[in-house]
Amino acid sequence: MRKVKIRFPNGEVKEYIFEGEKSVLDLVGDPKGGFVARFNGKLFDLFVPIPEDADLIEILDFNDKDGKGVFWHSSAHILAQAVKRLYPFAKLTVGPPIENGFFYDIDFGGKTLTPEDLEEIERMAVKICEEDLEVSREELESEKAKEFFKSLGEDYKVELIEEFNLPKVSIYRQGEFVDLCKGPHIYRTGIVKSFKVLSVSSAYWKGDPKNPSLQRIYGISFPDPKMMEDYLKVLEEAKARDHRVLGRELDIFGFYEEAGAGFVFWHPNGAIVRSVIEDYWKREHIKAGYKLVYTPHLLSGKLWEISGHLNYYAKNMFVFEKDGQTYAVKPMNCPAHILIYKSKVRSYRDLPLRICELGTVYRDELSGVLHGLLRVRGFTQDDAHIFTTHEQIEDEVVNVLNLMKRILKRFGFEDFEVELSIWDPNRKEDYMGTEEMWENAINSLKNALEREGLNYTVEVGEAAFYGPKIDVKLKDALGRRWQCTTVQVDFNLPRRFSATYKGPDGKDHYAVMIHRAIFGSMERFMGILLEHYAGDLPLWLAPVQVRILPIKSEFNDYARKVANLLEEEGFRVEVDDRNERLNYKILDAEKHKIPYIFVIGKREVENGTVSVRKRKEGDKGSFKVEDIIKILKEEAFFQP
């Protein structure tokens, strides 16, 4: 006799008493929307015998993160089954769940799929869900499994089994379909109620260009068609927010074929927004004790030799020769800031020394990775380098994180995901510096994160060879995550450049450098902002804050007078005195996402008022000019 408690997805817990081998399904009959089980953090199928030592088993549904992964993993199998029905010659490779959905990499022997092919695959996948096939699992000895998959022509599966090098492997079946898979899986294909094939692209087997090119088919699925609707809405919304489209519509920036790929031209509307952001950034940094500097864009090759960049970063650098001298356009600002640090003897009393710069850098990125403002070849980092002692690392990182929170909050970002990348303690020889330095730095970063109340995950072995780092992803209005802030400890460069300070002991010590950026780059941040706000920049950022619309040309003079009053108060204003109807002018102003529209007619001129229309809210009624200026100032964070 065994006793086991089972928790259902709705939280309900029931106790079961049974004998012999039973599966969860055997016991509960109806898993109440759940489709996979977890015990002690381990997932297993509802249709396999309950593990020997299990006492409390959870049945998971789509709301659970693990459950979702299993659901999408099973969906990848359904996708593969659909493909095999339509293309029996196709060879399967791997098909994992991903953050939003799943994909399956499949070798079609050189065929590339068309949109029509995808539709057909989707129809077949939907059919497989409707067929409600039962899923089963079996274990095979590896040798037998190899033979089996060889007989099916699934060469990649054979290769995988060889790689696993395990005595046994598991395979899953549903209907006529078989796949090598660790599992677990949902117990029937009918649990998937909504299935969509999203896109196809190419990928190499194991990501290696020497290997055959595969078709990577992306899909998404849900246990409830309503969830699919919501998801597609978000996708649509994301598409409508595409910063590349908004950038053109709002005339923020442009790229020019004749200028080269990946080089951003900030148009006047974008430049003013950037300038507002930069002014704010500078003010906050100076307040936080940073020293603002400017350094050259072009530096001698000798400097990049000392820094090591010509050795390990050359393929990303624009390097050229002139009169027998090598020069490079800077891909990073750190060596330049080190020179300023070294311009005089530094005492421990000078530390921490915080040097900041909106530094424009150029990197020769692979052409295939360029993407709007989010990935370019020339960009301006909101960079800073903090020279500290080992003891000061913690406090300095607290300051950086605090500054980050304050600055990003201004843009409506308050939700962060933080990764702490540390060394792999089993490969100490791959890292520079002593164990003591590393332990101290890692603990400093951890303490700093805790002091700032930031939750984080630890990524072992993800640190650079020269020091641990913190990466922060911010969540935008659509819940998407963007990597922006980064804080990186560096033991290396101070040594390469002999960046030292005189300690209280009168001896020279190497400084520690902390590289950090809050936005990452102005270009990327602008792209993120556009998508985050869907182009509706808040008043303080909007390129044009107020547009004044005289109803008839006879009110143009009054409109200009109001514009002047606003301009004197520091607002960015336009008067639309074109010979058009009011409705048209409103349409045009709304199209440009201008936060405030002031309508001027006979009434307003007579009463010395403006009729205020606010974006997204509509007509707000009449205001005295000085009153509305007060209101706008407050909204735009003007200092009183």
Added chain:
RNA sequence: GCCACCGUAGCUCAGUAGGCAGAGCGGCGGUUUCGUAAACCGCAGGUCGGCGGUUCGAGUCCGCCCGGUGGCUCCA
């Protein structure tokens, strides 16, 4: 860089089968002077991404290059 797809007016797009390059919006000119999301009439605007090839004839077919999109990889 690699794989796949794409490139027609400032923007969005149509262009059948290789046979005179089109529309809407926008721009310009005129009429209209109008109260909260598109007044009317007219005009201009194109080396069809670039170069080469096939053809009597290329926006259309082929090759190379440039640029873009989605991935691989990389990263701010």
